[in-house]
Amino acid sequence: MNLAEGVQTISFALLALMMIGAALGVVLLDNIVYSAFLLGGVFISISGLYLLLNADFVSAAQILIYVGAVNVLILFAIMLVNKREDFSPVPRRWIRKGGAALVSVGLFALLGTMVVQTPWVIPANLPATTSTLIILGEHFFSDYLLPFELASVLLLMALVGAVVLARREYVLDDEASVGEMPQLPLQLPERPKEPVALSGTSAPSR
Amino acid sequence: MNSGIDLQQSVIEILSNLGLPPGVAKLVWLPLPMVLMLVTAVLGVFTGVWLERKISAAAQQRIGPEYIGPLGILAPAADGLKLLFKEDITPGNADAVLFTIGPALVVIPVFLSYLVVPFGQNMLISDLSIGVFLWIALSSIAPIGLLMSGYASNNKYSLLGGLRAAAQSISYEIPLALAVLAVVMMSNSLSTIDIVNQQSGYGILGWNVWRQPVGLLLFWIAALAECERLPFDLPEAEEEIVAGYQTEYSGMKFALFYIGSYVNLVLSALFVAILYFGGWGFPVPLEQVASLLGVSETNAVFQVVMAAIGIVTTLLKAYFFIFLAILLRWTVPRVRIDQLLDLGWKFLLPVGLANLLLTAGLKLTFPFAFGG
Amino acid sequence: MLKFLNKIGDYAKETLQSARYIGQGLSVTFDHMQRRPITVQYPYEKLIPSERFRGRIHFEFDKCISCEVCVRVCPINLPVVDWEFNKELKKKQLRHYSIDFGVCIFCANCVEYCPTNCLSVTEEYELSTYDRHELNFDNVAMGRLPYKVTDDPMVTPIREFAYLPAGTLSGHDLPASAQRAGDRPEDVAKTLKTSSPEQSED
Numbered sequence: 001m002n003l004a005e006g007v008q009t010i011s012f013a014l015l016a017l018m019m020i021g022a023a024l025g026v027v028l029l030d031n032i033v034y035s036a037f038l039l040g041g042v043f044i045s046i047s048g049l050y051l052l053l054n055a056d057f058v059s060a061a062q063i064l065i066y067v068g069a070v071n072v073l074i075l076f077a078i079m080l081v082n083k084r085e086d087f088s089p090v091p092r093r094w095i096r097k098g099g100a101a102l103v104s105v106g107l108f109a110l111l112g113t114m115v116v117q118t119p120w121v122i123p124a125n126l127p128a129t130t131s132t133l134i135i136l137g138e139h140f141f142s143d144y145l146l147p148f149e150l151a152s153v154l155l156l157m158a159l160v161g162a163v164v165l166a167r168r169e170y171v172l173d174d175e176a177s178v179g180e181m182p183q184l185p186l187q188l189p190e191r192p193k194e195p196v197a198l199s200g201t202s203a204p205s206r
Numbered sequence: 207m208n209s210g211i212d213l214q215q216s217v218i219e220i221l222s223n224l225g226l227p228p229g230v231a232k233l234v235w236l237p238l239p240m241v242l243m244l245v246t247a248v249l250g251v252f253t254g255v256w257l258e259r260k261i262s263a264a265a266q267q268r269i270g271p272e273y274i275g276p277l278g279i280l281a282p283a284a285d286g287l288k289l290l291f292k293e294d295i296t297p298g299n300a301d302a303v304l305f306t307i308g309p310a311l312v313v314i315p316v317f318l319s320y321l322v323v324p325f326g327q328n329m330l331i332s333d334l335s336i337g338v339f340l341w342i343a344l345s346s347i348a349p350i351g352l353l354m355s356g357y358a359s360n361n362k363y364s365l366l367g368g369l370r371a372a373a374q375s376i377s378y379e380i381p382l383a384l385a386v387l388a389v390v391m392m393s394n395s396l397s398t399i400d401i402v403n404q405q406s407g408y409g410i411l412g413w414n415v416w417r418q419p420v421g422l423l424l425f426w427i428a429a430l431a432e433c434e435r436l437p438f439d440l441p442e443a444e445e446e447i448v449a450g451y452q453t454e455y456s457g458m459k460f461a462l463f464y465i466g467s468y469v470n471l472v473l474s475a476l477f478v479a480i481l482y483f484g485g486w487g488f489p490v491p492l493e494q495v496a497s498l499l500g501v502s503e504t505n506a507v508f509q510v511v512m513a514a515i516g517i518v519t520t521l522l523k524a525y526f527f528i529f530l531a532i533l534l535r536w537t538v539p540r541v542r543i544d545q546l547l548d549l550g551w552k553f554l555l556p557v558g559l560a561n562l563l564l565t566a567g568l569k570l571t572f573p574f575a576f577g578g
Numbered sequence: 579m580l581k582f583l584n585k586i587g588d589y590a591k592e593t594l595q596s597a598r599y600i601g602q603g604l605s606v607t608f609d610h611m612q613r614r615p616i617t618v619q620y621p622y623e624k625l626i627p628s629e630r631f632r633g634r635i636h637f638e639f640d641k642c643i644s645c646e647v648c649v650r651v652c653p654i655n656l657p658v659v660d661w662e663f664n665k666e667l668k669k670k671q672l673r674h675y676s677i678d679f680g681v682c683i684f685c686a687n688c689v690e691y692c693p694t695n696c697l698s699v700t701e702e703y704e705l706s707t708y709d710r711h712e713l714n715f716d717n718v719a720m721g722r723l724p725y726k727v728t729d730d731p732m733v734t735p736i737r738e739f740a741y742l743p744a745g746t747l748s749g750h751d752l753p754a755s756a757q758r759a760g761d762r763p764e765d766v767a768k769t770l771k772t773s774s775p776e777q778s779e780d
Binding site for chain 2: 603614
């Protein structure tokens with residue numbers, strides 16, 4: 001075993017330990033903020049594993065998307081809500097626990113059989129890939145074109161949904177003036193926004 | 207294209223000639239560039255802090271640090287020493303673990319990004335094929351650290367600052383990435399070396415500024431926002447939220463934030479130089495001049511001189527942008543949080559997309575000029 | 579659609595305008611960088627206080643007649659005059675006099691109203707102490723004369739703005755012969771004499 005292999009083995013062991021430990025922490029810790037931060041740890045360890053598999057672009061994308069965006073948004077949501085609540089005993093809790101256990105075991109079995117059935121033999125003369133990026137791009141625009149485009153449509157839908165949720169326009173009747181806006185409980189009255197394309201160039205005089 | 211001097215090979219050769227086995231020689235070499243880069247980064251911070259003080263002083267018709275070393279050049283060192291000896295306070299109800307990890311999480315990715323900063327053909331730690339993308343990915347870790355320290359301080363101002371910082375980082379990451387993407391589209395590679403090489407050959411005329419003026423502006427605005435420099439320093443806005451996520455920090459932990467912000471500034475300036483100003487390329491194409499004068503490219507002296515010129519040029523370009531950032535600090539007032547997010551999402555993002563589209567179109571129409 | 583395009587055009591114009599403004603601001607900031615620092619490097623350089631500077635108050639013990647006018651004209655009745663009636667001389671005899679310069683607002687009303695001119699303002703302004711009670715000057719402390727800035731060999735005296743020659747904005751590196759702008763008091767007095775010849779010369 002030369003230096004590179006030794007480093008690889010040790011890094012793999014460290015990353016795997018880190019990942020499993022962090023994942024257990026995510027599930028078992030009571031404090032939801034800790035869980036969220038540990039989730040970031042899990043994502044980073046996964047990206048390290050990608051790096052060991054020579055998938056450098058995927059690993060960087062993993063950090064960018066999962067750590068930089070998903071995890072930050074989760075943390076954001078937690079910190080903005082910040083509602084401290086004690087766990088109240090739920091009646092028939094064992095049913096939920098059993099269901100969760102069933103789903104988890106099923107998933108584990110599925111993945112386990114996949115791991116067992118996959119031939120993990122590495123061909124001896126593996127061509128040295130210079131840039132994984134180009135190969136990824138080729139795959140995206142040839143055999144994975146449909147999933148790629150579907151994913152982009154899905155993201156667009158999410159984007160539009162987010163915009164609709166965030167804009168929150170009140171549709172007012174013509175006779176209703178600005179002063180008597182429907183006041184929903186626990187909500188700030190919002191000024192109606194006019195769509196960009198409809199409004200004239202000159203601002204309405206107030 | 208000549209490859210310039212290969213430091214790795216020469217150092218290993220020297221060590222082997224001293225009688226070390228090649229494996230050990232390589233092991234000795236391995237940490238050297240990293241240590242060198244760390245030292246460079248820290249020295250860059252010192253210079254940055256000193257420049258910040260001197261230029262701020264000049265912009266306000268003051269003198270600035272004067273008696274700490276010649277021209278006050280040791281002022282940053284004095285700062286560091288002071289912070290080193292300060293008591294390290296953890297607030298009573300703070301979350302001690304997260305409170306300690308937070309600053310480290312902010313600083314480490316910034317230093318890691320120096321992996322891909324080139325000062326010459328072979329003068330970088332590693333020429334990764336994902337180059338700039340690594341920088342963008344790593345800089346997206348920082349918000350987690352900011353949120354962590356903001357939350358762990360158990361202070362409303364800190365939490366608000368952390369949330370602001372995270373919101374700012376994730377919204378300005380996108381225009382930044384779009385601006386980088388347009389450059390990458392022209393060089394057909396994410397590697398910083400390839401990006402610089404694509405700009406070399408014609409001296410100042412070949413630089414990306416002329417092909418990506420909008421991209422440069424976008425990049426610079428977004429980079430300033432990412433560094434939390436003054437027009438966008440809402441996370442630390444003194445008048446509103448004391449010092450944001452840094453409120454409760456003191457001593458070395460605060461120093462980490464301080465160093466982190468300046469390392470980030472230097473890094474952003476270096477990336478502007480690399481992406482838009484031809485990296486280590488001199489404004490006059492020196493290789494052509496040398497071949498006109500009849501100097502061989504394999505000449506050892508020529509290569510050393512070229513390497514030195516390359517490093518100096520890169521640093522000069524970077525420090526010009528640091529200078530600009532400091533001037534901007536005393537020119538532009540701080541924006542409000544809604545103005546900040548408006549600028550990011552409603553102005554920079556569409557402009558970035560349009561710029562990307564334009565670049566793609568130009569690349570298809572003029573493949574010779576825009577990297578076919 | 580046209581409206582929308584118009585809006586985009588307006589927006590672009592506004593953007594360009596704001597960019598121009600930022601550019602103008604930058605040029606102003608840059609211009610400031612080439613100007614000389616206006617700061618005075620305090621412990622090494624000091625401004626020469628002006629003729630009418632109202633600094634720490636000087637007190638001459640022997641002139642004081644303990645009339646307490648200073649106390650009455652002081653906005654906060656600050657001076658403490660400790661006297662006792664000397665029956666042999668049939669005069670008030672001053673024992674102690676003190677002013678707390680931590681509370682004084684340096685209005686110099688006391689100086690203005692003192693009938694015997696035993697109070698006067700000095701040009702001393704360096705009144706920092708480690709304890710605020712040290713600022714409570716008694717008659718001995720108030721009897722000391724301040725050290726003049728121009729006499730101090732450790733200090734470079736800098737002239738104030740009003741005492742600079744016409745057109746000069748900085749008091750640094752001025753030749754000693756450089757006169758301040760405008761007429762000097764002697765010249766003013768001369769012109770007064772020539773313009774009003776009926777005033778007799780003694």
